[in-house]
Amino acid sequence: MVKEYGFDISILDKYSGLAEKNNKIEAEYYSMYNVKRGLRNSNGTGVLVGLTKVGDVTGYIIENDVKVPTEGKLIYRGIDVEKIVEGFQQEKRFGFEEVSYLLLFGELPCKKELQEFKELLGSCRTLPEGFLEDMILRAPSKDIMNKLERSVLVSYSYDPNPDDISINNVLRQSIELMSRFPAMIAYGYQAKAHYYSGKSLFIHSPLPELSTAENILHMIRNDNGYTSTEAEILDLSMVLHAEHGGGNNSTFATHVVSSTGTDTYSAIAAAVGALKGPKHGGANIKVMEMIADIKDNIRKWDNREELENYLRKILRKDAFDGSGLIYGMGHAVYTISDPRAELLKKKAKELAAEKNRMEEYELYRSIEEITKCIFAEAEANRKIAANVDFYSGFVYDMLNIPQELYTPLFATARIPGWCAHRIEQLASEPKIIRPAYRSVKEEEHYCELDKR
Numbered sequence: 001m002v003k004e005y006g007f008d009i010s011i012l013d014k015y016s017g018l019a020e021k022n023n024k025i026e027a028e029y030y031s032m033y034n035v036k037r038g039l040r041n042s043n044g045t046g047v048l049v050g051l052t053k054v055g056d057v058t059g060y061i062i063e064n065d066v067k068v069p070t071e072g073k074l075i076y077r078g079i080d081v082e083k084i085v086e087g088f089q090q091e092k093r094f095g096f097e098e099v100s101y102l103l104l105f106g107e108l109p110c111k112k113e114l115q116e117f118k119e120l121l122g123s124c125r126t127l128p129e130g131f132l133e134d135m136i137l138r139a140p141s142k143d144i145m146n147k148l149e150r151s152v153l154v155s156y157s158y159d160p161n162p163d164d165i166s167i168n169n170v171l172r173q174s175i176e177l178m179s180r181f182p183a184m185i186a187y188g189y190q191a192k193a194h195y196y197s198g199k200s201l202f203i204h205s206p207l208p209e210l211s212t213a214e215n216i217l218h219m220i221r222n223d224n225g226y227t228s229t230e231a232e233i234l235d236l237s238m239v240l241h242a243e244h245g246g247g248n249n250s251t252f253a254t255h256v257v258s259s260t261g262t263d264t265y266s267a268i269a270a271a272v273g274a275l276k277g278p279k280h281g282g283a284n285i286k287v288m289e290m291i292a293d294i295k296d297n298i299r300k301w302d303n304r305e306e307l308e309n310y311l312r313k314i315l316r317k318d319a320f321d322g323s324g325l326i327y328g329m330g331h332a333v334y335t336i337s338d339p340r341a342e343l344l345k346k347k348a349k350e351l352a353a354e355k356n357r358m359e360e361y362e363l364y365r366s367i368e369e370i371t372k373c374i375f376a377e378a379e380a381n382r383k384i385a386a387n388v389d390f391y392s393g394f395v396y397d398m399l400n401i402p403q404e405l406y407t408p409l410f411a412t413a414r415i416p417g418w419c420a421h422r423i424e425q426l427a428s429e430p431k432i433i434r435p436a437y438r439s440v441k442e443e444e445h446y447c448e449l450d451k452r
């Protein structure tokens, strides 16, 4: 008997055999009943299930019912994210707090409003009394996303008014969560490093006067040290990850859960759980694992033929994790380009040149190019582009940010978007989200126990 789980797991072979046999849905039923698989129309576009003023993502236009690929655009509250980036970079300041204000409240802050908001975020950074000891250090996790999800959920118990879903109270909870995510992930990481990897335990208090990006670097680095360039690049990456329309999986999860009228912690914990998945935000870690696997399995990184053969092997499910996916490539909306990947690619190139890692940068670029060619050749010029997760990990690696923090950093950047969508839902859409599933099971009769 295998006792690892406290019971004899050989019974699971029988149970999983039953579960597999009885949970197969015949593929032809989906077209027979016109099921919108993955909430997609037959041309791959998303089924329209809501309206939003928070953000917009475009990657194609529809001409005579046909999807025509276009360059990707990402819009926050009506403003092109590329213009936002240009704006704060020209003024040589951080952008994440400004973008969080814009997403949450719907308009750009003036100088005084921005200062006030930064001070408010800074003042809420410390976790409630006992939270670090009882909720993080006493229950470390190998995975920081699970730790974060649990930290969000238990925040309910520390809130004197957790169930009030008035906009005023939900905004208070949103601001507190946004401010506390850096401490939750930094302490989650430190606890993991100490209890699972045997490293020394470093607990740094958050500093209210720092920008969000600076505060994160201050809290995750053993010596608190970071350069202004490192903080600027992390800030840029956070701005680019902050929002992606109502239909992305984690934001839609926020909508689904919020539509029941439940509390903020339940809704945001669901979003964190969704983002962890390797087809969503978790792809940034998967990309790094895939690149490591590619480096282990090809002899010459600049040999296009060898690289292409290996990528085809991954796509055939014969290599890497057997999923058949080239992580960091492809998107539900973008076709020709993801504007965030373009900006991160530029940063990756600059950093690689500075840090003598151009050979690696060229490997990423070749994987991107070859994957595009493979998809174009396989399906009548189908367009596929690198997504935000393709270059972000390489950038973080060059900033010496530990790999297990990549998806948690994504969550820390995306929480303003999740909260903005939750507030929009509470303010204007009272309908519970409840699509339909058609039963395709034939009728069966109940049979008494001793006759089976």
Ligand SMILES: CC(=O)SCCNC(=O)CCNC(=O)[C@H](O)C(C)(C)COP(=O)(O)OP(=O)(O)OC[C@H]1O[C@@H](n2cnc3c(N)ncnc32)[C@H](O)[C@@H]1OP(=O)(O)O
Binding pocket: 044, 278, 279, 280, 281, 283, 315, 324, 325, 326, 327, 328, 329, 330, 331, 332, 333, 387, 388, 389
């Ligand atoms: C923050 C983010 O969430 S960005 C996305 C991060 N995820 C990844 O990088 C994982 C790799 N990419 C993917 O799995 C997909 O491109 C997704 C999940 C992002 C989008 O998937 P879809 O919306 O289904 O994309 P699309 O409709 O264009 O895909 C059509 C087909 O191409 C396949 N495909 C798309 N991208 C890839 C890829 N990178 N590798 C292999 N196959 C792919 C899809 O699996 C799908 O196959 P199917 O028809 O057999 O289901």
Ligand SMILES: O=C([O-])CC(=O)C(=O)O
Binding pocket: 057, 243, 244, 247, 248, 249, 280, 331, 332, 333, 387, 388
């Ligand atoms: O929009 C999506 O499907 C995925 C997402 O969140 C992103 O790309 O940032």
